[in-house]
Amino acid sequence: MPIRVSQRPTQRQIAAQVGVSVTTVSRILNPDEPHPERWASQETIESIRKAAHTLGYRRNSLAVSLRTSRSQTVGVFLPSIGDYTLAAIFAGIDEVAREYGIMALTASTLDAPGLRSDRTLKMLDHLVDGIIFADAHLGEQYLSGAEAQRVPLVLVHRRHEEHVSVTADDVAAGRLAAEHLISLGRTRLAVIVGRRFMSTGVDRATGFIQAAEEAGLEKPVVYDHGFTVQAGRDAALAMLGRDNVPDGLFGMHDLCTLGATSVLRQHGYATGEDIAAVGSYDSPVAWACDLTSIGMGLHNMGRRSLELLLDRLGGKEITSETLPVSLTVRASSDPSLPRGDLTWGTIPGATNGTNHN
Amino acid sequence: MPIRVSQRPTQRQIAAQVGVSVTTVSRILNPDEPHPERWASQETIESIRKAAHTLGYRRNSLAVSLRTSRSQTVGVFLPSIGDYTLAAIFAGIDEVAREYGIMALTASTLDAPGLRSDRTLKMLDHLVDGIIFADAHLGEQYLSGAEAQRVPLVLVHRRHEEHVSVTADDVAAGRLAAEHLISLGRTRLAVIVGRRFMSTGVDRATGFIQAAEEAGLEKPVVYDHGFTVQAGRDAALAMLGRDNVPDGLFGMHDLCTLGATSVLRQHGYATGEDIAAVGSYDSPVAWACDLTSIGMGLHNMGRRSLELLLDRLGGKEITSETLPVSLTVRASSDPSLPRGDLTWGTIPGATNGTNHN
């Protein structure tokens, strides 16, 4: 493959055209130089700037990075990108990146440690200044790759014992859900969580169970099916199979909660009445489906994670942050509220639709 | 800010340790070199590889890029990242990127041309080999920034007259939706689209209207409120306000469709009975809410867009692709199918819940 020499104008071209050295050009054009006027006469500055403009000069970030060992890029690892939750977090990260003129390199890891370490190395090859991991696993030591290279890292969404993280107050979220259900008179509670290594589910379940026990209720049943629609359906089927349908349900994701209520309703348990349901993340879906849900401030969570990483890169000491959560009550838990798409009657049967075309 | 010389081992260190020149090390360690054995004795190769391994050598991608003018990175522009649609497309792109060992730089543009051109320039500063735009605007000439630099680009999701794109067969999607509704005996059709510059909505509306007119129905009413939950609610209110509620509805997004049916239901129009609704993208939400929807193959769309870009970078000629769509029928259009969360009765009132904590 032949070298396609870049067509971009360089500082050298400007220097030649203006009749100064590249050094001077560099000093004037470097946006991080606080006092360009210290380095050249007003006249020179003018002509350099003008030449840069007419040539359409843009600095080559790669060359700068190679020289300065700072790339103005950060890596972002997400467990899976095709999910609302992570997309919202990433939107917050992207917003801060834009504000600071930083580029984000992204990669998803599907929560597979092998994949993650491979991609981490690859990302470090690009000399990212720091990395944000949204896919931390509790207790795991996979982050050594990044640590060994002394690249600062911040976790977001899921915490890990040994690293700085920005998470929602998941324990509070769990308590909030339980207290809400209890305040509605619910007594047989259940919670659907994800896998053990995800602090989100673990912590929310902890708070949920604590609050239930403090209220003198029997311990909530924990279903660890996950947080997808399918997971919710599976969990519901498990409840039905064990003839142990709760009257208060908390799911780790709005979709999972909806998947569960959908199945339960088909078996005669009316959402909002027979069973009060609370989802997580207060996503648009929750609104569209009148699902009570706990907002986790995902966008802001993303923002803070990059802000913290940048603080760290700027030399500051940083510590983990726990962001407040909020409860939005809708008809899925309180039937006295208006509702659009939730129902109360009993409907027979259950399939997943039919495909055409 | 002091230069923090990178702690990573370099080819020079390996060369010194093994007692050969960096040239030889480079030749052996370069993964793109088809025949390393052509360049050194088996013995030398062994010791270089061994030294590289023990030192934990990894090549500096930035240095390689600077030298070769190929960065093995691509830029990805999304209108907004916090949406299921784009997240699904991006997941496909990410998958291909992983397969080819390419890094993706991402940025969202919020469909704002100014923001996009700024960020495009910034991305080009990082010498991306190519760019994928998921935020094309019909008729706009904003892509000049990338073109001027002769950086190959591919559009995804939304098409544009002058560029290669990978899109769903949106016209077919519109026809499919209309034909389905018509086959159910619906005659007063409506469609909720996004803004004019989005080919997705424009094309789907075109197909939808065509099919309706070919069937001899009166022309469907077009509501251009957008594709969010709020947009759906607004469109529904507009229908109610004009006393012109359709019996068949097609929305550009599952969430938008759900937002509309939610409001309509609160005003006495039962989903699946009084009004048959079809959404777009067949997202998990559609499944969870028993919403009939048109699948657009988003993941594959993302995959193809990067594959095409890589073909282009490899020197091939590439042309636009239109991917097939599919209809999944659920209770929102066909009440004979089982349903979980959709309803038929009438519910009074309408708010957006209350906030606590």
Add this chain to the structure above:
DNA sequence: CTGAAAGCGCTAACAT
């Protein structure tokens, strides 16, 4: 089979 030398585009000591 191996190496010396040049240089990608830029920045930063160290002159003057």
Add this chain to the structure above:
DNA sequence: ATGTTAGCGCTTTCAG
């Protein structure tokens, strides 16, 4: 106020 020099880590002629 400006230039000289060196070099970030790597690839790639060109020479042997």
